[in-house]
Amino acid sequence: MKAARQAWRRLEPVHAMIYFVPEGRDRFGALGLRGMQGYFASRGAAFGRASAEVVIATFYNFNPDLVRRALPSAWDHTTPEQVLAARTEAAGAALTRAGVHELAGLDETLALATRAAEAACQAPQGRPLFAAHATLDWPDEPITRLWHAQTLLREFRGDGHVSCLLTEGLDGLEALVVHAASGEVVTAFLKGSRAWPEPEWEAAAERLRERGLLEGDELSAEGKALRQHIEDRTDALALPAYAALGEDGCERLAELARPFGRAVVDAGLLRFG
Structure with a gap:
């Protein structure tokens, strides 16, 4: 399971x-989408x-008001087909840069990642966001x-993660607060990108304190034990994809993926703002 997690983390960028x-x-803007419309659409x-x-249901942790400001109004400007084409084109252009x-x-790397993704496609049950993406055509170019x-x-794993959060009784905002408290992500980024008002954030934090998860x-x-349990369970739920590679295949993918993820980071492609 450790090798599978490394393969995912290193290629995730x-x-x-x-x-x-x-x-x-730029491409979403050319379609008439503004602000978070591009992301949600x-x-x-x-x-x-x-x-x-x-x-709201499948992305899980965004302020519903933020989502409702973007959708369904985004579809007044463009179509899902146009947005999907723009997204793939943008991905290819950025990775090429x-x-x-x-x-x-x-x-x-592509062969191993494809085998894992195709294995995931054999087990879509209970994973709505993944299942929707699994119906899309594969791009033509190797990089895309x-x-x-x-x-x-990522969406296969993400749907499993949401299931774990629900099972452990963490709503979307509480999950964000726990994530922020872990120190792995800057709190200001989570607050800014998910757009929860400060009073609601603090109310969620207080609920977590009452449960003994925050000090x-x-x-x-x-709280640390619960977070680790959720991560471990998420890893386990992702295994139907990576099991197709076996332990050696996962270790090889993790080894190959390192320079790919590093290239993305070094090029500043994950820079917010």
């Missing part, structure tokens, strides 16, 4: 950069003309195929 790069903002377009309620397409091992494979693996603004021992 290849997917995640699409939410930050100017290539995406592009990630939700796999559902078709996604409603705000579908996105980072030189990812020239890295050694692209063919083998790699991005698509990692996108599928002040930091995770308690119980």
